[in-house]
Amino acid sequence: MNNHRTIIALALAGALIALSGPAFAQEHEASPPPRVKWSFAGPFGKYDQAQLQRGFKIYKEVCASCHSLDMLSIGSLADPGGPGFSQAQAAAIASEYKIKDLDDRGSQIERAGRPADHFPAPFANELAAKAMNGGVAPPDMSTLAKARTYSRGFPWFMLDMFTQYQEHGPDYIAALLKGYKEAAPKGFKMPEGGHYNEYFPGHVIAMPPPLQPGQVTFDDGAPATIDQYANDISAFLVWAAEPHMVARKRIGFQVMIFLIVLAGLMYFTKKKVWSAVH
Amino acid sequence: MSGNSTYQPQSKALQWFEKRLPIGGLIHSSFVAYPTPRNLNYWWTFGGILSFMLGVQIVTGIVLAMHYTPHVDFAFKSVEAIMRDVNYGWLLRYLHSNGAAMFFLAVYIHMFRGLYYGSYKEPREVLWILGVIIYLLMMATGFMGYVLVWGQMSFWAATVITNLFSAIPVVGDIIVSWLWGGYAVGNPTLNRFYSLHYLLPFVIVGVVILHVWALHVSGQNNPTGIEPKSDKDTVPFTPYATAKDGFMVACFCILYAWFVFYIPNFLGHADNYIPANPAVTPAEIVPEWYYLPFYAILRSIPNKLMGVIALFGSIGILAFLPWLDTSRIKSARYRPLFKQFFWLFVIACIGLGWLGSKPPEGIYVIMSRLLTFYYFAFFLIVLPLLGIFEKTKPLPNSISESVLGAKA
Numbered sequence: 001m002n003n004h005r006t007i008i009a010l011a012l013a014g015a016l017i018a019l020s021g022p023a024f025a026q027e028h029e030a031s032p033p034p035r036v037k038w039s040f041a042g043p044f045g046k047y048d049q050a051q052l053q054r055g056f057k058i059y060k061e062v063c064a065s066c067h068s069l070d071m072l073s074i075g076s077l078a079d080p081g082g083p084g085f086s087q088a089q090a091a092a093i094a095s096e097y098k099i100k101d102l103d104d105r106g107s108q109i110e111r112a113g114r115p116a117d118h119f120p121a122p123f124a125n126e127l128a129a130k131a132m133n134g135g136v137a138p139p140d141m142s143t144l145a146k147a148r149t150y151s152r153g154f155p156w157f158m159l160d161m162f163t164q165y166q167e168h169g170p171d172y173i174a175a176l177l178k179g180y181k182e183a184a185p186k187g188f189k190m191p192e193g194g195h196y197n198e199y200f201p202g203h204v205i206a207m208p209p210p211l212q213p214g215q216v217t218f219d220d221g222a223p224a225t226i227d228q229y230a231n232d233i234s235a236f237l238v239w240a241a242e243p244h245m246v247a248r249k250r251i252g253f254q255v256m257i258f259l260i261v262l263a264g265l266m267y268f269t270k271k272k273v274w275s276a277v278h
Numbered sequence: 279m280s281g282n283s284t285y286q287p288q289s290k291a292l293q294w295f296e297k298r299l300p301i302g303g304l305i306h307s308s309f310v311a312y313p314t315p316r317n318l319n320y321w322w323t324f325g326g327i328l329s330f331m332l333g334v335q336i337v338t339g340i341v342l343a344m345h346y347t348p349h350v351d352f353a354f355k356s357v358e359a360i361m362r363d364v365n366y367g368w369l370l371r372y373l374h375s376n377g378a379a380m381f382f383l384a385v386y387i388h389m390f391r392g393l394y395y396g397s398y399k400e401p402r403e404v405l406w407i408l409g410v411i412i413y414l415l416m417m418a419t420g421f422m423g424y425v426l427v428w429g430q431m432s433f434w435a436a437t438v439i440t441n442l443f444s445a446i447p448v449v450g451d452i453i454v455s456w457l458w459g460g461y462a463v464g465n466p467t468l469n470r471f472y473s474l475h476y477l478l479p480f481v482i483v484g485v486v487i488l489h490v491w492a493l494h495v496s497g498q499n500n501p502t503g504i505e506p507k508s509d510k511d512t513v514p515f516t517p518y519a520t521a522k523d524g525f526m527v528a529c530f531c532i533l534y535a536w537f538v539f540y541i542p543n544f545l546g547h548a549d550n551y552i553p554a555n556p557a558v559t560p561a562e563i564v565p566e567w568y569y570l571p572f573y574a575i576l577r578s579i580p581n582k583l584m585g586v587i588a589l590f591g592s593i594g595i596l597a598f599l600p601w602l603d604t605s606r607i608k609s610a611r612y613r614p615l616f617k618q619f620f621w622l623f624v625i626a627c628i629g630l631g632w633l634g635s636k637p638p639e640g641i642y643v644i645m646s647r648l649l650t651f652y653y654f655a656f657f658l659i660v661l662p663l664l665g666i667f668e669k670t671k672p673l674p675n676s677i678s679e680s681v682l683g684a685k686a
Contacts, residue, residue: 043540071358139552142358146543147551154632164540169548201561241551244361244368251369252539259535263528270521277316277513 030201032150033175036231038167040238043253046246047239050220052083055236058216058229063141066133066207068121071142072240075115081246082239090115134193136206145169145237150199169241170234175199177230180209284311308494313512314519315500317681321395322498324388326523327530331381332486336479338374339423346426348472350465353428354553372542378420379545380534382568385413393599394620396608397499403600405492410596412485417569417593419478422471424566429550434563436463436471442576445583462556502680503608504673511677562637570634571627575653577638578646588650595657602657604665612671619660626652 039048056077059069074097077083078090085093097113097120113120123129129137139147149168152160160166179198184190194204211229222228239245285306287293296302345364347356360367389409392398398406425436440457444450459466497506506512513519537544545567549560565573575592579585595602610617626649633649636642674680 071355071362073363076362143551147548149548161541161544166541166544248368248372248539248542252535255535255539256532259528259532263525263532266521266525266528270525273517273521277518 030199033171033199036171036174038170040245041167042164043249045249049084051232051235052239054218054222055232056083058233059236061216062210065122066138067141069119069141069240070121073116073118074113076243079243082243134206141237141240143241145173145241148172170238173237174230174234177211178226310514310516312494312515314498314515315506315511315677316513317500317502317677319501320526321391323523323526324384327384327527328388330527331377331384332482335374335377335381338370338377341370342374343476348469350468353426353468357427372538376537376542378423385416390624394610395499395501396503398600399608401496402499405489405496406600407597408485408489408492412482412489414593415478415482419475422475425471426475427550428554430552430554430560431547431550433463433554434560435565436467438563442586445586499608500677501609501611502674502677504677507676564635571630574630574634574646575650578643578650592653603661605668607670612673613668615668616664619656623656
């Protein structure tokens, strides 16, 4: 019996050594983004309301000129667990948007937005978005924080299962926004219209550096730096992609407690039932 | 299914009903009086866990279908609307998507358990083959469900997998356009996948009923692999197996809830949160983790047609397992050599899974080929020969002796 265990252990160890070499050699090029301390990380994580409000301001004043946020209704800004705007504030924000609609004669009109409207897109359609942006449409931002990631490599991706690290998206986006370099390193051939970014795969990104220090003024006195902007917009995008995360984690904790108690009771039931047979 | 029941309804009304349709007796004999070997370990609870997961998938799936729109322009948006605007839609969808992963995790444990203890051997060949059919149906259902999301990975997985059929000589391309309902993966493809994704789970339920029926005819295998000989070897299903299964279902739910509530996107691919775009090919096209070993087998073979044959062969070969394994001893407990080859096989499957997620180049290809060779050699060379050459350990006289032997 012990013999077999040893053989299996040796085989496993051998396989791991054989496998991990090329796995590490494979990690290359774009450096892994530094980890940011997010308020929403971990099993009890919650969004920082002030941060989401700042992030929304950056979205509105900077990102929205190129990126759509199609799948969110404007009214969702007032949903529980989110940026914490009041219903009245959300309605006021909505009314600032012009929404294309039809009147009751069927003529095209523009009316003031309502909370049920989704955020209007900056371009009329995808072709227009492409034509205005050098051939590639800027991605929609509704699910962006879940659609971006970076490779953690073995064994970290396995450990992430237990540590619940899942902020790959915002870490990557925040790093990307901070990762622009004025000039590419010596010997790097930069194609026309490209921008050098430390964290973008291949380093050549079409999007020009979107954030400048002092570009957005915050009412809460938060510093007007690229670092601050990058973190705030990343947090906002996580909320946009996962608006019910706070409820999910709260309910998750209740479910966990229930299941652990249930499993405990089931265990003692099973023990009692089987006590006659053993 | 009947024969073990002494079921007598208490009330007059139920007696009246029982005379006309003895469904109470059927349930009683199948899930109460049914004798189970007393030495079953916890690996035997995964049948119950799988039934539970099938139920969860069907219930969450039916509700999701009420909110989903199977159209290329709206599919992705309707999924996002479920995540945002449907009450507890995020919960339903995460239960369903992670539920598929949990379902496969449980079925793999269930299958490896069957392999380890020789549960496919006489008289359980038909039971095993029904299981292989369920597994095939699960793979088809899971794949089509993944396509419904209509993200980048959905679209390109659908393209890659349906294109496999183009490897068939002469009629390949005709078959592929027939599958697509057009000249590329498009709206007709999405519509038929939706229809079949709703249909197949109920086919699975049907085959599961046959699977359980066959199980109740031959009785369960057990860790010793010897058949029960007297009443001392068995205990009634209820309360013994139900209590044990219930405990393990609760434990399994803790793992399931961990994924659903805390890391719901861990098992998914980030690219599937980008809407499907036929004009942009993702940097890497990777299937869900539960298909990765087969993906590695497919890509390890340089010829496309041979790769596809190997892919389907690697699953089809399972159906012949009862006859490929020539040993008359069932349980690995008494088969020292088989036990080692079995664990190597488990390692090979996990290794293939890892290689399936890697690009098909350099050392990865060589390793995939080695492990693919072992995968097939295990069934075609090792198992037939072991039955002839292996020196097995002595079997206990009965199940009760193996359990109580030390005490008695």
